[in-house]
Amino acid sequence: MKRIIALLLIALGIFSSCKRQLEVPPKGVLSPDQVANPENIDKFVIAAYSPLGNGDINVSFSLWQYGDVRSDDAYKGGRDEGDGQEFHFMETFYNMRPDFWPIDGLWYRIYVAVSRTNIALSYLNKIDEKAYPLKKARQGEVRFLRGYYYFLLKELYYRVPYIDETVPQDNYATISNTALSSDALWEKIAGDFQFAVDNLPVKQAEVGRPSQAAAYGFLAKTRLFQAYTQDDKYNVTGIDKGKMQAALDAADKALNSSFHLEQDFANNFLPGNFQNGPEAMFSIQFSHDDGTLYGRLNYGDALSVPQGLGCCDFHKPSQNFVNAFRTDNNGLPLLDNFNERNVDLANDNVDPRLDHTVAIPEHNWKYETKHVFKKSWSRNPGVYGYYASMKENVSPDCDCFVQTPPFFPNSKNKILLRYADVLLMKAEALIELGRQDEALPLINQVRTRAAQSTNLLNDANGSPQAKYNVGTYRPGVNITWTQDIARKALRFERRLELGQEAQRFFDLVRWGVAAEKLNAYFQVEKSRVPFLNNANFTKNKNEYLPIPQNQINFSRGVYQQNIGY
């Protein structure tokens, strides 16, 4: 009896020494002290890369919805207008609202990427270079990435809150999207790429990391955008010659590297050993059978797969875009009247890049005669026609083509900066600086390569699938090479060369011609596809997306909405 009482009292007493029982450390996670050391630094750098491949069908870092569908190059596609309806409204610029969730989702996801670069940099900055000899190079990589992420934000949303690793987290909410002027924001982005240029090696052992040339390429791109001065209503008011020269210089450095054009245009868009080729200056590295659920696949472009091969037949080249590939007897594009009638693929001359870029009924799918693209592969041709975008797609037989119904993504790399793009940026800078004659060989270099790129375009009988004819500009022979014509030719060339690579809309805004070009496009195109009936681009508004309504609300008025919304 007494013993029992004693036991019970002991039991009660035990608890006085039980305070440490409340120290229950978290399981399977790490505290900041545990991770911030030299062994882990590289992992923060990797984590800053991974957002490149973390997109999904609605938040696509390839920006096909924003760069192509909003331009004259592509229709949204899919089941009908109501399928991904926000993108239908973005395509027609009708009913554009700041509360569209994809706009908020994209904003958030890019800032997640930015925050990973800032976390990595805050640890990198603190570390001793002796303990971590790669410090400078890794800082260069991460600032390259941050520059890239802010570049996306800038071209999409115009003015965004700029936060780098020096800003304490408690101050984030006080930083407005209008704290920096548009130009100051370009300077910040250029600053990151400049740092990358100064610190990145000429060649990287691991292909996923950017080289110095890639940083030069993006620096050129940043300066090029910056050189077209905009007023606060997005009207292009002129050319900043200094910035244009800076773009030219950077492009020169980028081109003066081990990178060069592929022999065949096709190689840029093929999987396997063609990836990370000589023209791919910076790519998103996708992978399959890598221990993740389905693989780190390109979900951002997964909707582009035609219905005949999977789902969901989005990203459909426009008729206007296809017509742009018609060439005259000299193999030159019809700069002014290409859209007067639809191209007749049986009889007209066309630029072979058409068959690399656009899937056309009864032509080969991804260069394979055993997979002929059929009309029946299109999901709703009555609305969106019979073309499909091909660059991001792969052969259904490729082991990189992964079925994860209802989506069918692939693990082929996505090129974010192509040597040809830099060539044309350099040409553009030269033309705007009045040195169009120096631009001519650059444009012709791209066209010559296009002319060579017909080897994979034969049908099952070995004959070409269309009348391919692409020639170079020869002043005095087939063209009068003035600055105006050179500008027109350059802009047309960018469309042909970089079509369906989500460049077009941003190019049009850079040049200050978005309203004019797109409204003219709608005028004709809506007679071909009635879903464009309501389409109308509002100048001084639709050049940029609205700042997401959620972010304005969460910021409690610190953020200012873009004009017009």
Next chain:
Amino acid sequence: MRRLLTSILLLCTLGAVAQQRTVSGTVRQKETGLPLAGATVKSSLQTIATDSLGRFQVLTKTGEHLQVTYVGMIPATAKVPATGTMAFVLTPSSTDLTQIVVTGYQSQRKADLTGAVSVVDVGELKKQAVANPIKALQGEVAGVFISSNGSPSAPATIRIRGIGTLNDNDPLFIIDGVPTKAGMHELNPNDIESMQVLKDASAASIYGSRAANGVIIITTKQGKAGRVQVSANAYTATQFYTTSPQMLNAGGYGQAYWQAAVNSGRDPNVNNIAYRFQWHADNSGKPMLDKILLPAYLDAAHTMHASNTDWFDAISKQGLIQAYDISISNGTEKGNYLFSAGYFDNQGVVKTTGFNRLSARMNASYKLIDGRLTIGENFTINRTREVIDPGVLNLALQALPIVPVHTVDGIGWGGPVGGMNDRQNPVRLLEDNKQNNYHYLRVFGNVYANLNIMKGLDLRTSVGLDYGNYVQSNFQKKYRSGYLVNDMNKLTMTYSNTSKITWSNTINYNRSFGAHLVNAVAGTEFYRQNDMSFYASRQNFAIQDPDYTYLDAGTGNKDNGGGAAANALMSYFGKLNYTYDNRYLASFTIRRDGSSRFGSNNRYGTFPAFSLGWRISQESFFRQLLNPSVISDLKLRFGWGKTGNQEINNVAAYSLYVTDYAGGNPLWGPTNGTAYDITGAHTGTLPSGYRITQRGNDNLQWEASTMSNYGIDFGLLNQRLTGSIEYYIKHTSDILVFPPYLAVLGEGGGQYVNGASMENKGWELTLSYHGKWRQLNFQMTGNISGYRNRITSLPASVVNNYGGNGLNDNILGRPINSFYGYVADGLFRTQKELDNSPAQQGKGLGRIRYKDLNGDGVIDNKDRTWIGSPHPDFIYGYNLTLQYKNIDLSLFLQGVHGTDIINQVKYNSDFWSVSETGSNKGSRLLNAWTPQNPNSTIPALTATDNNFESRFSTYYIEKGTYLKLRNVQIGYSLPASVLSRMKMQRLRVYIGGDNPLLLLKSKSFTGLDPESPGYGYPNPVVVTGGVNITL
């Protein structure tokens, strides 16, 4: 009063022929049929007690009335028959003042309670054929709101006295002294002896940090002294899905498609969903649909007939419920035991879904050292198995009627072709999911020792265990369903276990000194929970047989993952109850809790409470003023107390990094992966990094509620009519919030903070009446309650995150979860209305007109306001029990009034293009607005949502008011004479049903079941037949 009546009656009837004789009989309890030992049987000549078998012999006068009373039972009277024996069946009373109520680490007489404690009529709960007794609690107790659906495991959400926090609002369960928050559907309802709901803080605060949402105390059955008792119950029920949405059939879908196209100026024949339309415009230009042409086959290979599938029909079936349980108990002076076993099986109304439970319980106690030491245990072990609905209810709504369930061979699956939506065939999903069940093994209970040191002083120690072992297998089969194809099968096995240990030690003192009654308890409690889980998967199985598909049998990729969590609580508590002369009651409680979940700066919280009561009816002046037969009991109560809530993530206080290799399922949205193929290898293991998941907060602390409770308990007409009225004010402060945050903070931007406050003010009324008319005994219990909720403060940084315009209009001062949106003001019906309306992009005839609330002439997001609140005005329940001879009948009605609900189905039933245009729609669309149908309230069909009608507006908000007949049951008990021949004590058969009738719903509600306006598992109508046997 009653005695007076009886006397008068006796006088009248007896008169001349007063004749003495001895009558014998039995007294039993109604619910269990068990004999009641020690019941008091009173005649005019003699008062005796029943023996251990409930038998009695008493001297009476012929024609007089015998009265039988028993603690906790409603007294019964019956006329002494001329011959034969008498059988009394007593009904437990939930209002009896002498009833003993468990209130946490101790028990009290109901009459002495000063807090808001409701005693649940457990017998009523058990009448419903549901796996979870908590679901059946709906409408039974004032102030307790249950929401649920018809899923076979009967998951239920419980809200006691409204929503008190932005976090976990679930109450704490204390089962035989062991706390748990886990699912009640895993326990056998038939093991429940009693259930109490502690609603206010003064009652609940003894449970400190987990009591803010109220506490439900459950005591399981114990063996009772007497002889061996065997009781068995069985029922079987069949259930039907009666509330499936009215969808378009194949022709109707075509008609709606055509209408949407012509309304939008499109050629309806430009489609890739196999429909062709013959149509023309009549003389007035009105488009007329002549004929819909459908192909014989949907696909080129001719495997799918164009069909007319009713997908809700295709996924549902008549469900079957079976339940059996048996218990054996015995008790002696040396101890008692009870053993029970139960089986419950519910094959739901959605095909292949089902839940079953096998349970066993052993409760035993042994008295040692002359009865001073009691050692006992209460343990139950349960195995539940469930196949859950894989999400077909929304899919059944979306699937096109033209798609067949199967291909022409009757084996393959129908599915979308061409331009149809990319949704799965719901029947295929169900069929391919039927092997994907989980097994959950749960062991729950405690062992205890109680030592009686001296009279009134007890030491008790108890170790409680709640252990769960969960195994789930998910095999994803290969399939081909239209263009949806999966060529790779995959098995994922998931395992997790949870162990929760509670060790409590208490010292109890219970003595009376003259008119003073003292009841005190002090103790400590330690709680620790450990969770662990992992999964493993494998791809590529040659054979898809469930007997073959184990991880070793696959040949493809492997994947696995897992994690763990833990938390601990350390508590010290004390409670003192004091009663003077049955008149003045007081109670004081204090508890101090420490939790591992909180920041090192604020780990401990203290939770005090007190309550006072005054039984005015015991005062002599009151007795003189009022006859007890008018007001037999009257008690005033006041309580105040503070309780806590610690139900947040275990690691909420920390800044954390994780490695997140894959980062989630890319089909469900962007992933958070930290891996990247930096070397360009394109396959194999990738380098991977860290990502931050949240920001830490060392100052994180308890969320605290204080509640004041005012109560009146009363009994009228000699306790024939009893009831209570409660009023409370509950204020919750330091609510733990994990607010949405600015995107620039990135993925680790979230942080738990203490910041919000809210208030609930509410009232409750419970009334119970029992009476008798001739041979008809009846009992009525009704309750009604309501509350008003408002958010009183929010941190400035998150004030805009719960609705509002982001600037000056926010949720402060409004009920939590209030709806914010546009006001839909009917449709534009004339050109004039259109011309005179504010600018509204996309407006047109037959389109929704929105109100320009700020009067600036433009409809935009500044024209939103607060358009509804999901809180009911009041909820109520009404229970009627009738007993006539051997027949009993009960009805249970339950209702909710004045709640605003979002009718999710309307997005599909009233619009073509607001949700997925490629999906099937409700048949209401056939009555949509057209110039020829100008009075319709359903907007015209359009191909795209140009008028932005998907905006959240009053169009989607309807009143969720309803009154349902929840349960009806009629039973027949065999008479004692027959029973004794069969050597039985009781045999009752019954039939009944759950949810047979929706008696009332709001006119504005356009759906079928206001209780589940979304796509939840339907609440079926259940028809039950059963038998109760006691040997």
